[in-house]
Amino acid sequence: MPLSDRPADSAAAASSRSPAALPLLLAALVFLASLIVTWVVANKVERSAENELEASFNYRARDLTASVVRRMAVYEQVLQGTRGFLRGSVDISQGDFADYYALLRLNQSFPGIQALGIAAIVPPAQLGAHVSAMRAAGFAGYEVKPPGPRAFYTSITHIQPFGGSNLRAFGYDMFSEPVRRSAMEAARDTGNAVATGRVTLVQEGTRSAQPGFLVYVPVYRKGLPRVTVEERRAAIVGWVYAPFRMNNLMRGVGGEHATDLDVEIYDGHELAEDALLFRSPGARAPGSRAMFTHTDVIDTAGRTWTLSIRSSKQLEATLDKRPSLAIAATGIGLGLLLSLVVWLLASERRRALQLAGDMTLELRESRDRIDAERQRIRLILQNAYDAFLAIGPDGRVTDWNAQAAKLFGWSEEEALGREAVELFTAPEWRERWRGHFAAFTSRGECALLAGPSEIALADRHGRTLPVEIAVTALPSNGGYGAVAFVRDIRPRKAQEERERQRQQRLVEARTALERSQKLEAVGKLTGGVAHDFNNILHIISANVQLMMRNEESSRKRLLNIMDAVERGKKLTAQLLAFARRQPLHPSVVNPAQLIDRMDSLLHRAAGDAIEIRFELPATPWNTLVDPNQLENVLLNLVINARDAMNNQGHITIAIENVTIAPDSELGETGVKPNDYVKIAVTDTGSGMPPEVMERAFEPFFTTKPEGKGTGLGLSMAHGFVKQSGGHIRLASRPDEGTTVSIYLPRAQQETPDPLYIPTPH
The missing domain is CATH 3.30.450.350 (CHASE domain)
Structure with a gap:
């Protein structure tokens, strides 16, 4: 027998001696592994569907709670309005009270x-x-x-x-x-x-x-x-x-998704049957288990209600399990197919060896294609207009093109393998950048991922470089890395500065013209409103005088009076709607930075004779608020304080991080327990008596002489703070000054939006 045939004979002999059950065992192991993978994937898909359904349930539960709070607030306003109608007396005719009730149309508007x-x-x-x-x-x-x-x-x-x-x-x-x-x-x-x-x-x-x-x-x-x-x-x-x-009160509160929630409302904090105010029709029996639950405590007219909300059977029935079943069926089918392939490969060694050789050849060709593609991409990146760099999960540079070397002054040989923050940040920024990158590596979250952003970096010599950077996260086994394209925007910044100066000169010219036009427009508006109200009062006065002379025409005169009153109500409603319809553009703001930016503006508003003192914490919390509206509120408060001090004394602006607990003094007055940023403006002026404090937030109420104030400053501040989800408090005593405290909800974002971060120098 030729020598060349001996290896083949030896392989055949070894194959014949292999156990017959080995192919079946391998196939069974492969099938078992495929079943495990299928179960993991199907379980993950089903868990994802449950999470989406839970998010929908939580949203609807919070919306239901807000609807109950809003509805009770409306009912309280109805009672407050009725008290105003009585004007301090309960001796009213049954007919007048019936007419007032009919005018409210409570059956249609207030179920x-x-x-x-x-x-x-x-x-x-x-x-x-x-x-x-x-x-x-x-x-x-x-x-x-x-x-x-x-x-x-x-x-x-x-x-x-x-x-x-x-x-x-x-x-x-x-x-x-x-x-x-x-x-x-x-x-x-x-x-x-x-x-x-x-x-x-x-x-x-x-x-x-x-x-x-x-x-x-x-x-x-x-x-x-x-x-x-x-x-x-x-x-x-x-x-x-x-x-x-309660059943009538809750009818329709849940809207079209009311059947998705089983709602129970209890009087007080205890979920006891004797305190039960409301239970949804068809709800689960007490104590039965639901897929999702949510509990809220609200304050209604000084009374605590506890809302226990559970997912209904109808909502839980919407959980779609078809994708997980489809994945399970597909996985089992693929597992059987893969097991068959393994069995065939294990049964026919020659075919397996040939297949292995083909696969090796394909892998080699694939590797060559990958190497060629990698080289092509490298050439593209090396000749790109923008600087390109890649950073691994360990914070070290893995790619650095020629434009990056030109921009930052570090060659590719010097940059590769070094810590990234040492190459493009100034020494005083590096610890902060390391903290940001450590958080990004673990969670893959970064504000720069939203799109191209303008930030300041530093070159090899420590010079500040304004750049535009686009970052993409790269997940890996060790965490998250990143690739970034960096564009030098110094030429564009220079052009923008020249354009800004030109626009500033134009704005200064327009401002002078607009100031005079605004003064004229305000005068016309005030005169028009006064004229309209004067006409209405003349109508009422004339009709009353005629009624006194001729009693037979009393009904007709009363109708004229009611018509004039309705016109006055419409005019007042238009003014109030104008005052409250302010579009907000909230962003994450650091209040200390905002006040620091307003420093010169606040001193000009207060005047040279008044000192402004600041009490700012080292690390104030951020808040989600419209920065322009907040600046207007602070400016109005400083102006009011200045007018109350007759150009002598001092104003203190203090910021404090405050956590309001349910059992605290503020929590018991209706302020929702939460983390707040408190901004307090205190003056050493004349203060306010109690009767003035009661009306301080009313629109058009002012104690200033005619022509010295509109009476809208505090009312506008009140509306803005409430619209931003916060609270405002007033503390004052005659001859002891006044403190206006604003509570704005804390924002969970750790850093302010880039527009309000001052560029380091």
Whole structure:
């Protein structure tokens, strides 16, 4: 036998001696591995679908909570408006109250309000006279319920709509029931709207009674002081109130996705059955498990509600498991196919060797193609117009083209393998850059990934280079690396500076012209508004005088008066809409940097005779706010402080990082617990008495002489802060100065937006 045949014979002999079960074992192992991979992929896809569904649930739950808060705020405004209509007296005719109720159209606009009523205080000595007067007014069966002697009586003397189940409440003494009495006393002593705990309304019948609650707003006698609790107790004459049925109140709150959520509302913090106010129709039984849950605590008219929200069966049924099933089926099929291939390869060694050779050849050709492509890309990058560099997860340079060497002054041999921050950042910036890059390496998140950004780097000699940089993240096993194209924008910056100077000269010329035009326009607007209101007042005055002379035409004159009043309301509504319709452009702002940028502007506004002091923390939190509107608010506050000090004293602007807890003083007044940036402006001026503080945020209210102020400064600041999700507080005493504190929510982004970061020098 030739020698050349011996290796083949030896291989055949070795193959014949191999165990027959080995191909099947290999195929089984491959199939098992494919099943494991299939399970991992299918499980990941199913988990991703669950996460998307959970995000949708959380959004709808938060939106439902916000809808409940908004709806209760609207109801509170209705009661406040009714108190204003009464003008300090509960002695109003039933007809006038019915007309007012019809004008509100509560049944169409405010679902959930069972009625609108007035509870009057009846002194025990006048109880008999009160009942006689009501019966004489046409209510023959009227009586104060429940009967019996008491030290203090109240009675529902007005209720609309006056009919149906509301007649059960007519004459009812709500002060005789402990839960209602507690809320009425709290409203009386605080002057605010106060809600009761869970009650059964008097209007409810014996069957299918719904849980309910009532909201009270106190009515004080006109002209009496009510600064202290004792004064408010002395001035109280009754309450405006509204009863609510929870099922009716919650109808329609969830919108078209209401069936996706199982909602339970409890009175207080405890999720107890006796505190349950509302449960969604068809909701799961208490204690049953849901896929997603969400709990919120809200404040409604001084009362704490706990919202327990769970995903409904209908929402959970929308979870699409078809992709994971398809992946499982595909994986099993591919596993079987791969197992068959392995079995065939293991069974036919010659075929396997030939296949291995073909694969080796293909891999070699593929490697050659990759090397050629790599060389082509290298030539392109080396001759690119922009500097190109690549950084590995360890922060060291892996690629550096000729333009990068020209821009930064480091040759390719010097740059490769060195730490990137040493090559293009100044020494004083390097620690900050290392921190940013460490965070990017672990999470792959960076503000520069959003698109081309303008930043400042440094060359080999420490000179600052303004550049435009485009960064792309490169994930790898060791974390995230990055590639970047860097363009030198010094020529463009020089051109922009020349253009800016030219535009500045044009702006200065336009500003002088616009200033005079704005003054003229403001004068015309003020004159026009005053003229319109003057005409309205003339109409009202003339009609009243004619009514006094000729009583037969009273109805016609009253209609004319109402027409004039409606015109005045429309004009006022237009002015208020104009004042509140301000578009905001929020961005992440560092308040200390913003105030530092305003330093010269604030000193010019305060004047040379007034000192401005700053109390700024070392690391203030960032906040998401419109920087231009915040500058306007700070400027207005400094101007107000200057006017209150008569050009003598000092103004202090302080920034503080504040965390408001639920049990803190501010948390108990309705400020939502959160992290806030507090900006306080304090002056040493004349201060404000309590009656002025109560109206300080009202539009057009001012204590300045005529022509010295519009009365819009604090009202505009109030609207801006509320629109930005924050809060504003006023503290002042006569002759002790005033402090205006602004609380803006903390932004989670650690660094401000690039537009507001000063370029290092």
